[in-house]
Amino acid sequence: MASDKSTGWTATAFYRWLLVAPLAFVGLFFLWPILNVILRSFTDPSLGVVNYERVFGGGPYLKVLWITVETAGIVTILCALIAYPVAYVISRVRGSMMSLMMAFVVVSLWTSVVIRSYAWMVVFQRKGVLNQFLIAADIVERPISFLPGTLAVNVGMVHIMLPFMLLPMLATMRTIDRTLIAAAEVMGANPFVAFRKVFFPLSLPGLGAGAALVFMMSLGFFITPALLGGPRHMMAAVLIEQQANRLLDWGLASALSTVLLLLTTSIYLVYLRVMKSAGGGFAHGR
Amino acid sequence: MTEQGAELKLSGVEKRYGKVEALRPTDLELERGEFFSLIGPSGSGKTTLLGAVAGFTPPTRGRIEVDGVDMAALPPYKREIGMVFQNYALFPHLTVFENIAFPLRLRKLPESEIRSRVMQMLETVRLPDVGGRMPTQLSGGQQQRIALARAAVYGPRILLMDEPLGALDKNLREEMQFEIKEFHAKVGATVLYVTHDQDEAAAMSDRIAIMRQGGIVQLGTPRELYEHPLNEFAACFLGNANLLEVVRETGRSGDYVEVETPAGPVRAIHEGKDASIGNQVLCVRPESISIEPEDAAIGSVSTGANRLSGRIADATFTAGSFRYVVDVEGTTPIAVRLTSIRQSEMLKPGDRVALQWTADATLMIPKE
Numbered sequence: 209m210a211s212d213k214s215t216g217w218t219a220t221a222f223y224r225w226l227l228v229a230p231l232a233f234v235g236l237f238f239l240w241p242i243l244n245v246i247l248r249s250f251t252d253p254s255l256g257v258v259n260y261e262r263v264f265g266g267g268p269y270l271k272v273l274w275i276t277v278e279t280a281g282i283v284t285i286l287c288a289l290i291a292y293p294v295a296y297v298i299s300r301v302r303g304s305m306m307s308l309m310m311a312f313v314v315v316s317l318w319t320s321v322v323i324r325s326y327a328w329m330v331v332f333q334r335k336g337v338l339n340q341f342l343i344a345a346d347i348v349e350r351p352i353s354f355l356p357g358t359l360a361v362n363v364g365m366v367h368i369m370l371p372f373m374l375l376p377m378l379a380t381m382r383t384i385d386r387t388l389i390a391a392a393e394v395m396g397a398n399p400f401v402a403f404r405k406v407f408f409p410l411s412l413p414g415l416g417a418g419a420a421l422v423f424m425m426s427l428g429f430f431i432t433p434a435l436l437g438g439p440r441h442m443m444a445a446v447l448i449e450q451q452a453n454r455l456l457d458w459g460l461a462s463a464l465s466t467v468l469l470l471l472t473t474s475i476y477l478v479y480l481r482v483m484k485s486a487g488g489g490f491a492h493g494r
Numbered sequence: 495m496t497e498q499g500a501e502l503k504l505s506g507v508e509k510r511y512g513k514v515e516a517l518r519p520t521d522l523e524l525e526r527g528e529f530f531s532l533i534g535p536s537g538s539g540k541t542t543l544l545g546a547v548a549g550f551t552p553p554t555r556g557r558i559e560v561d562g563v564d565m566a567a568l569p570p571y572k573r574e575i576g577m578v579f580q581n582y583a584l585f586p587h588l589t590v591f592e593n594i595a596f597p598l599r600l601r602k603l604p605e606s607e608i609r610s611r612v613m614q615m616l617e618t619v620r621l622p623d624v625g626g627r628m629p630t631q632l633s634g635g636q637q638q639r640i641a642l643a644r645a646a647v648y649g650p651r652i653l654l655m656d657e658p659l660g661a662l663d664k665n666l667r668e669e670m671q672f673e674i675k676e677f678h679a680k681v682g683a684t685v686l687y688v689t690h691d692q693d694e695a696a697a698m699s700d701r702i703a704i705m706r707q708g709g710i711v712q713l714g715t716p717r718e719l720y721e722h723p724l725n726e727f728a729a730c731f732l733g734n735a736n737l738l739e740v741v742r743e744t745g746r747s748g749d750y751v752e753v754e755t756p757a758g759p760v761r762a763i764h765e766g767k768d769a770s771i772g773n774q775v776l777c778v779r780p781e782s783i784s785i786e787p788e789d790a791a792i793g794s795v796s797t798g799a800n801r802l803s804g805r806i807a808d809a810t811f812t813a814g815s816f817r818y819v820v821d822v823e824g825t826t827p828i829a830v831r832l833t834s835i836r837q838s839e840m841l842k843p844g845d846r847v848a849l850q851w852t853a854d855a856t857l858m859i860p861k862e
């Protein structure tokens with residue numbers, strides 16, 4: 209802070225100036241391209257809503273959008289179902305055991321998404337681990353063609369999205385005071401009822417945050433569906449890439465992007481809304 | 495609501511965590527409707543004992559009977575006991591009304607009865623209008639009262655409270671002590687109360703148990719504990735105590751014993767105890783001692799009284815009492831506490847003074 213005095217600057221003015229660089233950066237490399245994309249969806253190849261008519265006019269594009277939403281939904285639900293009990297267990301243990309379990313979660317974030325998606329290709333391919341197992345166990349006679357396909361995309365995406373569900377859940381669950389559960393039990397609630405009436409409602413903010421995060425990320429997810437889904441399970445981001453990079457149909461790509469952006473934004477707004485009304489009393493309590 | 499409290503009886507209740515003996519085999523009997531406090535230093539097993547009664551910490555051994563029925567094997571939710579926690583443990587996602595209604599809904603009472611019981615409870619704790627608020631919108635003292643209401647609304651015949659006032663500031667604590675007493679009189683449950691605070695325990699309780707290292711050191715009414723502490727620890731824990739070493743016993747007559755101390759001869763009541771082995775100390779409460787300037791006191795020596803002279807080291811005035819610390823040759827400084835003060839007792843550090851107290855106020859107790 210000594211430098212503040214020598215230059216005659218107050219700290220706030222200094223910090224305000226510091227903000228200019230990142231703001232300019234965000235404006236230039238983030239907001240401007242988005243505006244550009246939105247603009248382009250109405251002007252390329254000609255002024256009007258042609259691109260949107262193509263997207264919503266039935267046919268393959270609308271179907272891809274639907275598959276995208278559906279996949280995002282399924283992945284979110286599966287992640288929630290898997291992550292909840294895991295987060296519950298991690299939030300209950302203490303000390304070094306907790307650190308160890310957290311490490312497992314965080315380590316998976318260190319491995320690149322590309323590598324993890326390839327790992328699933330190894331599992332799902334014709335002569336992969338899964339097919340070998342199924343044949344050895346006499347469940348099927350011939351290898352099943354999982355790749356590219358819906359199952360592979362869902363499994364791969366659940367794996368990659370899991371930490372994003374788990375971490376907000378864990379953050380919320382760790383703030384839940386255990387004496388609340390004890391209090392419920394003395395008042396006559398068996399452990400199951402205490403969980404349902406006290407722990408679960410208090411854990412909902414974490415579940416909501418995780419679900420919103422995973423759903424929004426899944427909507428625009430590219431690598432895993434591109435590697436594991438192919439044309440059989442086409443998702444919006446893959447389609448957009450195809451239109452923009454291979455077919456050079458920038459107008460359609462822009463319209464699809466805009467729809468995706470709108471979807472994500474509205475999910476986020478709904479999430480904020482729900483959190484605000486649900487959290488009326490206790491959101492500001494912790 | 496004014497159901498009678500239950501009888502609570504613990505026999506040989508013990509809790510071990512591996513080698514740690516959190517609670518040594520303990521016997522304890524609470525009478526119907528009694529207000530009973532556990533006090534003791536940190537780690538002395540107060541919470542462990544309460545947890546055993548509530549069912550959170552199943553005892554390693556022993557019986558816990560409520561009106562003659564053994565509960566040791568029952569989980570907390572089957573015990574029909576009420577409990578108030580130090581941090582209140584109000585559910586942050588429920589309104590005050592729903593918090594109090596929680597145990598009633600679990601018991602599937604009809605909606606109309608739930609309403610009337612909750613309302614009645616809110617009246618009892620004198621907060622009839624806060625039902626619609628969230629717990630975080632209440633002050634600490636208000637939350638405390640809601641916690642009381644919730645613990646008692648389903649008519650448990652035993653109420654446990656683990657340092658319920660620990661989180662409040664001093665003035666509010668004193669107000670809430672009164673409220674809790676009043677509440678106890680209204681609901682009539684047997685209360686087992688845990689506190690760190692000796693004054694709080696003395697002010698509220700019918701009986702008190704002083705705990706130490708997982709065991710009960712002494713049990714009795716506040717007055718018994720104050721007037722007849724069993725040992726040095728109990729003497730110092732409930733109230734303050736001046737302790738005088740015993741060099742040897744020099745004689746006995748009737749109830750009294752003559753003792754030589756490093757500060758001079760002192761007369762005490764012996765209550766049948768023997769000081770000759772050198773395992774006793776003398777205990778004098780600061781409140782029992784009178785103080786006078788040394789020169790003025792010469793004429794007023796009352797026979798049979800103990801008398802020491804010394805020099806005032808420190809004089810303090812706190813709300814409601816005067817406190818002197820007096821250096822006396824041969825012993826540790828002696829504290830004197832006066833609740834009202836005469837002109838002759840207005841003294842300042844450095845003044846030479848005479849201390850007097852009766853032999854009846856001098857107890858002989860086992861040394862640590």
Ligand SMILES: Nc1ncnc2c1ncn2[C@@H]1O[C@H](COP(=O)(O)OP(=O)(O)OP(=O)(O)O)[C@@H](O)[C@H]1O
Pocket residue numbers: 511514515516517534535536537538539540541542543690
């Ligand atoms: N789960 C546990 N595992 C091991 N030791 C424990 C456990 N719970 C309590 N103890 C030990 O048992 C002893 C008694 O603890 P307890 O919580 O009953 O003390 P307390 O009198 O309530 O203390 P405080 O006034 O600090 O609340 C302590 O030495 C404590 O370390």
Ligand SMILES: [Mg+2]
Pocket residue numbers: 540541542
């Ligand atoms: Mg405790």
